[in-house]
Amino acid sequence: MASRKTSIMEAAARVIARRGVRGLRVEELAAEAGVSTALIYYHFKDRTGILRQTLEFINDRAERYTTERDPDAPPPTAREELEQTLLLELQDTVEVRENSTAWGELRASAVFDETLREDLARATRIWVQEVAGLLGVVQPMSSAVALAGAAERLTALLEGLSMRWLSGSLPLAHARTLLTEAIDTEVARLGS
Amino acid sequence: MASRKTSIMEAAARVIARRGVRGLRVEELAAEAGVSTALIYYHFKDRTGILRQTLEFINDRAERYTTERDPDAPPPTAREELEQTLLLELQDTVEVRENSTAWGELRASAVFDETLREDLARATRIWVQEVAGLLGVVQPMSSAVALAGAAERLTALLEGLSMRWLSGSLPLAHARTLLTEAIDTEVARLGS
DNA sequence: GTCTATACCAAGATAGAC
DNA sequence: GTCTATCTTGGTATAGAC
Numbered sequence: 001m002a003s004r005k006t007s008i009m010e011a012a013a014r015v016i017a018r019r020g021v022r023g024l025r026v027e028e029l030a031a032e033a034g035v036s037t038a039l040i041y042y043h044f045k046d047r048t049g050i051l052r053q054t055l056e057f058i059n060d061r062a063e064r065y066t067t068e069r070d071p072d073a074p075p076p077t078a079r080e081e082l083e084q085t086l087l088l089e090l091q092d093t094v095e096v097r098e099n100s101t102a103w104g105e106l107r108a109s110a111v112f113d114e115t116l117r118e119d120l121a122r123a124t125r126i127w128v129q130e131v132a133g134l135l136g137v138v139q140p141m142s143s144a145v146a147l148a149g150a151a152e153r154l155t156a157l158l159e160g161l162s163m164r165w166l167s168g169s170l171p172l173a174h175a176r177t178l179l180t181e182a183i184d185t186e187v188a189r190l191g192s
Numbered sequence: 193m194a195s196r197k198t199s200i201m202e203a204a205a206r207v208i209a210r211r212g213v214r215g216l217r218v219e220e221l222a223a224e225a226g227v228s229t230a231l232i233y234y235h236f237k238d239r240t241g242i243l244r245q246t247l248e249f250i251n252d253r254a255e256r257y258t259t260e261r262d263p264d265a266p267p268p269t270a271r272e273e274l275e276q277t278l279l280l281e282l283q284d285t286v287e288v289r290e291n292s293t294a295w296g297e298l299r300a301s302a303v304f305d306e307t308l309r310e311d312l313a314r315a316t317r318i319w320v321q322e323v324a325g326l327l328g329v330v331q332p333m334s335s336a337v338a339l340a341g342a343a344e345r346l347t348a349l350l351e352g353l354s355m356r357w358l359s360g361s362l363p364l365a366h367a368r369t370l371l372t373e374a375i376d377t378e379v380a381r382l383g384s
Numbered sequence: 385g386t387c388t389a390t391a392c393c394a395a396g397a398t399a400g401a402c
Numbered sequence: 403g404t405c406t407a408t409c410t411t412g413g414t415a416t417a418g419a420c
Contacts, residue, residue, distance in 0.1 A: 004385080020304045022214050026414065032310060034389055040416060043385090108300035110359035111293060112212045117360040124361045151254050153349060154361075154373045160352030167302035168309040170344075178345050189377050196403080218396065230403050233397065235403090 005043045008033045012054040013061075017098040021051060021105040055102060059123075062099045078137035083183055085134060086158055090165065090176050100162050107159065128152055139190040150186040157182055194236055197235045200225045205253075209290040213243060213297040247294060250317075254291045270329035277326060277373055278350055282357065282368050288354040298309050299351065320347055331382040342378040 002010075011033035015024050026047060030037045044050040066088060069076075076084060089100060110116040132151035136142065142150075161179055164170035194202075203225035207216050218239060222229045223252045259278060268276060284302060290384075302308040324343035328334065334342075353371055358364035 018304070023304055025412090027412090036238070037414085037418080038388080045196070047414065062259070069370060101369035104300060104303060107355050107359050108212070108360075110294060111296060112210070112215055121361040122361060123402055124356065149370060149373060152366075153374055154364075156352035156356055156370070157345060158351045158352070159355065160350070163299050163303070163351065163355075164316065164348060167299050167312060169302075169313040169350075174344075177340060182345055185377055185381050217394090219394095229396085230398080230406080231404055239396065 003037070004039075006057075008040060008043060009054045012050060012174055013058050013098045013102070016054065016058075016105065017094075017101045018044040021055075022111060024051070026050070033178070049163065050134055055106065058099055058102045061095060065095055065099075078134065079187070080189055082187075083135040083180065084133070085131070086154060086179060086183065089158055089162060090172060090179060092172055097166070101166060104166060105160075106168055124155075128155055133156055135187070135190065138187055146190055148174040150190055154179075154182060194205060196227070196231075198249075200227065200235060201246045201249040204242060205250050205290045207299065208246065208250075208291045213247075213294070213301060216243070218242070232310070242341075244277060245299065250291055252293050253287060257287055257291075267384065270326065271379070274323070274326040274330055274379075275372065277323070277348060278367055278371060281350055283366060283372060284364055289358075293358060295351075296355050296358060316347075320344055323347055327379070327382065330379055334382040338382055342382055346371075346374060346378055 008029070012029055013023070015029050015032050019028070024047075028042060029050070030040055033040070033143050039048065044053060065083065080127070089096060106116060110120045128148065129152045131154060132144075132147040135147050135150055139147075150158055158179060161175040162168065165172050165175045204216070206220055207221050207224050211217070211220070216239075217374050218229050218232060221242070225232070232242065236245060237314070281288060297311055298308060298347065304311045318344045320340065323346060324336075324339040326340055331339075343348055350371060353362065353367040357364050357367045
């Protein structure tokens with residue numbers, strides 16, 4: 001059963017996707033969630049609390065959709081798993097949009113806010129390592145350094161493509177094509 | 193002779209680099225420029241005017257540093273010119289920082305602001321075409337589609353690496369290495 | 385836990401003198 | 403063109419009743 005607090009965080013995720021972290025107005029959030037502003041302060045203490053907890057909430061959700069796979073589907077090959085993991089972030093679904101938007105906001109905010117940098121750097125490191133791990137299964141003969149480099153390039157490219165998509169500079173289908181080709185290229189590079 | 197208005201825009205560029213487009217406070221800008229807030233409104237009409245004109249100003253400056261080359265240096269090969277053009281954006285100088293920061297802010301803002309999208313998409317298109325042109329000189333046998341794809345990947349990667357650098361997730365030297373390797377890979381890909 | 389009403393403040397913007 | 407002083411607003415946060 002979704003608690004009231006959870007439904008406020010769901011509403012907050014929608015508002016953030018629409019207005020950004022820095023554009024979130026407590027009043028708009030209250031309207032979106034169908035509650036009073038006072039209730040929001042009761043649950044979250046202050047604006048920063050709303051942001052902190054909602055970002056955490058969004059992150060947890062993302063972990064779920066990144067990990068979950070259809071249990072009836074045949075187990076994917078390593079290469080398929082790599083592609084799926086990366087392409088998952090370039091999909092026009094509510095959850096992905098909300099997550100990517102929040103991630104982009106976090107990245108942009110960290111440029112000016114020291115306090116965000118450590119968390120963001122750690123999350124980035126984990127994400128890079130995960131991709132490096134998948135690449136290592138596809139190309140087991142590669143050195144750790146080469147794998148890390150390829151993973152850094154692919155995830156940084158993905159962030160760049162994602163921002164272009166969200167900001168209306170690049171159609172989603174084209175972004176997916178470009179990323180797929182980059183995966184091909186990086187895998188080939190590791191194999192040579 | 194730099195006019196007062198110009199010196200306010202220079203100050204605005206510094207404030208934007210420090211606080212971001214959305215963090216720019218007119219009062220802080222006034223202090224930075226050593227003038228009153230009233231004077232700023234006299235010259236720029238309103239906050240939006242400050243932003244519009246300063247972003248244009250920064251863009252012009254960027255065009256200059258991207259184009260300018262040491263006249264005494266030997267003319268670069270096509271490959272060198274390609275590398276220089278891209279790596280120029282990954283340098284720790286005041287101008288590049290200000291420009292990259294502004295660009296990142298613009299990109300992030302456009303996710304929530306329709307009115308910015310058209311300009312941004314056009315600027316992106318021009319930038320991609322310029323890089324595609326340079327790639328075409330390096331690999332003249334490539335198809336236009338292949339050149340465009342490589343240019344889109346390289347510029348999107350550059351944006352991603354730049355944001356990671358500015359947000360403290362990636363040391364500058366490493367970002368440069370990753371980009372150089374990506375250029376190698378894309379050029380090789382076009383040649384095969 | 386949840387609301388209505390409101391205090392409070394930071395920041396954008398303007399009036400009017402020089 | 404430039405300043406000091408001030409108005410105004412939009413947005414965060416709280417008091418107090420239910």
